Amino acid sequence: MSDLLPEEVKKDFPLLQRTVRGGRPLIYLDSGATSQKPRQVLDAEREFYERHNAAVHRGAHLLAEEATDAFEGARTRIATFVGAVPGEIVFTKNATEGINLVAYAMSNAATAGPEAERFAVGPGDEIVVTEMEHHANLVPWQQLCQRTGATLRWFGLTDDGRLDLEPLAELVNERTKLVALTQQSNVLGTINPVEAIAARAREVGALTLVDAAQSVPHLPVDVQDLGVDFLVFSGHKMLGPTGIGVLWGRRELLEAMPPFITGGSMIEVVRMEGSTFMPPPQRFEAGSPNTAQAVGLGAAVDYLSALGMDRVHAHEEALTGYALERLTEVPGVRIIGPGTTEARGGAVSFTVADIHPHDVGQVLDELGVEVRVGHHCAWPICRRYQIPATTRASFYVHNTLADIDALADGVRQAQKFFGTA
Amino acid sequence: MQLEAMYQEVILDHYRNPLNKGLREPYEGEAHHVNPTCGDEITLRVHLTGEGRDARVADVSYDAMGCSISQASASVMTDLIIGKSVKEAMAVGEEFLALMQSRGQDAEPDEDVLEDAVAFVGVSKYPARIKCALLAWMAWKDATARALGEAS
Numbered sequence: 001m002s003d004l005l006p007e008e009v010k011k012d013f014p015l016l017q018r019t020v021r022g023g024r025p026l027i028y029l030d031s032g033a034t035s036q037k038p039r040q041v042l043d044a045e046r047e048f049y050e051r052h053n054a055a056v057h058r059g060a061h062l063l064a065e066e067a068t069d070a071f072e073g074a075r076t077r078i079a080t081f082v083g084a085v086p087g088e089i090v091f092t093k094n095a096t097e098g099i100n101l102v103a104y105a106m107s108n109a110a111t112a113g114p115e116a117e118r119f120a121v122g123p124g125d126e127i128v129v130t131e132m133e134h135h136a137n138l139v140p141w142q143q144l145c146q147r148t149g150a151t152l153r154w155f156g157l158t159d160d161g162r163l164d165l166e167p168l169a170e171l172v173n174e175r176t177k178l179v180a181l182t183q184q185s186n187v188l189g190t191i192n193p194v195e196a197i198a199a200r201a202r203e204v205g206a207l208t209l210v211d212a213a214q215s216v217p218h219l220p221v222d223v224q225d226l227g228v229d230f231l232v233f234s235g236h237k238m239l240g241p242t243g244i245g246v247l248w249g250r251r252e253l254l255e256a257m258p259p260f261i262t263g264g265s266m267i268e269v270v271r272m273e274g275s276t277f278m279p280p281p282q283r284f285e286a287g288s289p290n291t292a293q294a295v296g297l298g299a300a301v302d303y304l305s306a307l308g309m310d311r312v313h314a315h316e317e318a319l320t321g322y323a324l325e326r327l328t329e330v331p332g333v334r335i336i337g338p339g340t341t342e343a344r345g346g347a348v349s350f351t352v353a354d355i356h357p358h359d360v361g362q363v364l365d366e367l368g369v370e371v372r373v374g375h376h377c378a379w380p381i382c383r384r385y386q387i388p389a390t391t392r393a394s395f396y397v398h399n400t401l402a403d404i405d406a407l408a409d410g411v412r413q414a415q416k417f418f419g420t421a
Numbered sequence: 422m423q424l425e426a427m428y429q430e431v432i433l434d435h436y437r438n439p440l441n442k443g444l445r446e447p448y449e450g451e452a453h454h455v456n457p458t459c460g461d462e463i464t465l466r467v468h469l470t471g472e473g474r475d476a477r478v479a480d481v482s483y484d485a486m487g488c489s490i491s492q493a494s495a496s497v498m499t500d501l502i503i504g505k506s507v508k509e510a511m512a513v514g515e516e517f518l519a520l521m522q523s524r525g526q527d528a529e530p531d532e533d534v535l536e537d538a539v540a541f542v543g544v545s546k547y548p549a550r551i552k553c554a555l556l557a558w559m560a561w562k563d564a565t566a567r568a569l570g571e572a573s
Contacts, residue, residue: 021423358459358488358553359428366424374459382460388486389460417424418433418489 004307004315010398012038012303024368027403032186032214032347032394033372034236037300041239044299048292056291057265057282071291074298075281078246081301082212082231083222088254090247090281091289095213096136098232098247099180101284102209103140104260106178107147112258119257123149126175128206130155130163130192131384132185135377137211141180150177157384161188161337168200176206183215183226187376187392188337189320189347191215198227207253213237218316218345218396220309223248235293239397240300244293247284254280261286304397312397316346319395319404323348326408331421333411336381336390346395349376352411354420357391363414364391369406426543427550428489431497435537436489441499445482450568454560456552461487463495465560467568474508476569481561490541490550495557497537507565514558517541521551 010016015036020026028036048070054063056071072086079086092098109119121127127141131154145152153171156164163181172179179201184191198208209230215221216231217238223231230253235244249257259266259277263286268276277283304312321341327333332353338344352360361373372392375382382389393407415421448466455462468480481499485492498517502510517538520530525546530539544554 356488358461358490358550362427362547362550363424379460388462417428 004311004397006315006398006400009038009307010400012040013398014039014042016398020368020370021366027367027369027406029369029371029393029395029399029403029407031217031237031396031399032376032392034242035217035239035396036398037241037296038239038303040303041241041296041299045241045292045296048295053292055288067291070295070298071289074294074301077298077301079248081305082216082233082246082248083224084248085251087279087281088223088248088251090249090254090284091294092232092245092247092284093243093290094236094245095211095232095234096140096245098230098245099137099209099211100140101247101260102230102249102257103144105257107144108258108260110148115256116258121145121148121150121177124175125150125177126153126173127151128153128155128171128176128179130181131157131380132161132163132188132190132378133180133182133380134186134211134213135379136213137180137182137209138380141178151175155181157188157381160339161185161190162343163190163192165193165196168197172197172200172204172206174204176201176204178207178209180209180211182211182213183221184212184218184345184347185337185378185381186214186347186394187349187378187381187390189344189349190338191219191343191345193343194226194228202227214345214347217304219313229253235297235300238297238300239303240297241290241293243290244297246297249280251280254284259283259286263287265289307397315397316395316399317341317344319399319401320344320346320348322401323393323395323404323407326404327411330408330411330415332415336385336387347392348394349390349392351387351390352414352420355414355418357389359418360391360411360414363417364407364410367406367410367413369403369410371407423543423546427547429540429543431537431540432489432493432544435493435496439492439496441480441482441496441503442484443482444484445480448480448482448564448568450564450566452560452563452567454556454563456487456491456556458549458552459488461485461491461553461556463487463491463556463560465495465557465564467561467564469507469565469568471506473569474506474511476507478502478505478507478510478565483557483560485557487556488550488553490544490553491556494538494541494554497540498557498561501536501538502561507569510565511562513538514562517558518555521545521554524548
C-alpha cells in the first residue's frame with residue numbers, strides 16, 4: 001500500500017460519513033462516474049458566494065475585482081496542475097463540451113478565413129478514434145464527419161483490453177486530420193500510450209486530442225510531456241463541482257481556431273455589420289461563466305496537489321491490484337480490461353456468470369456498496385467483448401482495501417442470492 | 422433485507438424459466454426496444470386475430486437480453502395478455518404502468534387483473550429499475566400499434 005492514508009482523507013468528505021439502505025456505512029466505488037467532494041471544495045464555493053460573488057471581467061467595483069481574481073486565480077492553479085499556462089486553459093461546462101468545442105470549431109473553420117484553414121475537414125480527410133472511447137469522444141466526431149463528409153476510422157481493441165496498435169502507421173496517415181483518444185478508459189481502466197500515438201500524428205501533420213476525464217483526476221498529467229494538441233477534463237470527476245470543465249489547447253492553435261459558442265464576453269468589437277473576437281481563452285468562453293464552480297475546481301486542484309498526484313496514482317494502483325486479485329478469486333467473475341496493474345488505472349469492470357450487472361449492482365447497493373452498472377457510455381466496448389453490460393467499481397483517494405473486500409463479498413452474496421454459486 | 426421484497430420468488434421463477442420466449446411466426450407487428458441507460462434490449466412480435474381493439478392477442482413472442490427484472494416482466498406479461506382482446510390487454514398494461522409509477526406509495530395492485538405481475542410492487546420503489554420492468558410492455562404497445570396499422 002502507498003503512504004496515502006485513505007481513512008484520514010475520508011474525514012474530509014461529509015457525504016462519505018452518511019449511511020445508506022438501513023444504516024449501512026456507505027462504500028462509494030463510483031468515482032469514475034462522479035467523485036464526492038471534500039469540505040475544502042464545498043467551502044471554497046460557499047465562500048465565493050458569501051464573500052466575493054460578482055460578474056467577472058466587467059464592472060469597476062470591488063466585488064468584481066475579487067470575483068475576477070478568484071476566477072483567474074483558479075485558472076492559473078489548474079493550468080499549473082497540468083503543466084500548462086493560464087492562457088491555454090479554456091473553461092467549459094465539462095469534458096464533453098470541450099470536445100464539442102473543438103469538433104464544431106473544425107466544421108466552422110471552412111468559412112472562418114485563411115487562418116482557420118488548418119482545422120477544416122472535408123471529403124477525403126480522416127478522423128481517427130478508438131473503440132474504447134466514451135460516447136463523448138466518439139459521437140461528436142461521428143457528427144463532424146457527417147457534417148463535413150470526412151471519414152471516421154478507429155483503432156480496435158485486443159482481447160485483454162488494450163488498443164490494437166498494429167495498424168498505427170496505416171490508420172494514422174497523410175489523410176488524417178485529427179486523432180482523438182482517451183488517456184485512460186472509463187470502462188477498461190487501460191492507460192493508453194498517448195505519447196507514441198501523438199508522435200505518429202505529428203509525423204503526418206495530424207492534430208491529437210486527448211480525453212483526460214479519467215486520467216487528470218487520477219495520475220500526474222503534463223500536457224507538454226504528452227506532446228498533444230488538445231486535452232479535456234471534467235471538474236466533477238476530480239473532487240470539483242459539476243458544471244465546470246477544461247479544454248487545454250496549444251496557444252498557437254487556440255489563436256487560429258474559430259469560436260464555437262458566441263455571444264457576450266468573447267467579443268472585441270461589435271457592430272451591427274459584424275464582430276471581432278477576443279484572443280483565447282476568452283474567445284471560447286461566451287456568456288457568464290460558472291464562476292463559483294471554477295473556484296471550486298481550483299480548490300480541488302489544491303487538495304489533490306497537497307496529496308500529491310504520484311501518491312494518488314500509487315494508492316489507486318494498490319487498490320486496483322488488490323481488486324483484480326480479490327475479484328478473480330470469485331468463480332464466474334470475468335474482468336473486462338487488463339488483468340494486471342501495468343498501464344492501468346482504477347476502473348475495474350467485470351461480469352459475473354449468469355447474473356446481469358443490474359442485478360449484481362442491486363445486491364451491492366443493498367449492502368451499501370455503490371458501483372456503476374450498464375455500458376458506461378461506451379457501448380462499443382460491450383459489443384466488442386460480446387457482453388450486454390458490466391459492473392464497474394472505480395476507486396479514488398478515500399477508498400480502502402476494506403472497501404474492496406466488501407465489493408468481493410458482495411459479489412459472492414449476489415451469487416448466493418441468485419443461486420448461481 | 423429489502424432484496425426479497427424486490428426479487429420476489431415469482432419474479433425469480435419467471436426469470437429462470439421464462440414463458441413464451443423466442444421469436445415466432447406468424448406476426449403482424451414487431452418492435453425493437455432498448456433501454457439506453459443499461460443497454461437491455463427486446464425484440465417483440467405480436468400476432469393478432471380479428472380486427473381493431475377487439476382483436477385477440479393470439480401470440481406474443483420475444484427475444485430479449487437484460488436483467489432479471491426485465492426478463493421476468495416480459496415473461497409475466499406474455500402469460501397475462503395472450504388470449505385477451507387488445508382492449509383488455511391494454512387495460513392490464515395501464516394497471517401495471519400505474520403500479521410501477523406508484524413508487525411503492527399507496528400501491529394496492531389488483532391481483533385479479535395483474536395476477537403474477539403484482540410481484541413487481543417492490544420494484545416500483547427503485548426508480549432505476551422501473552424502466553426494466555416496463556421495457557417489454559412498451560415494446561408490446563408499440564408492436565401492437567404496428568399490427569393494427571396505428572403506428573405513426
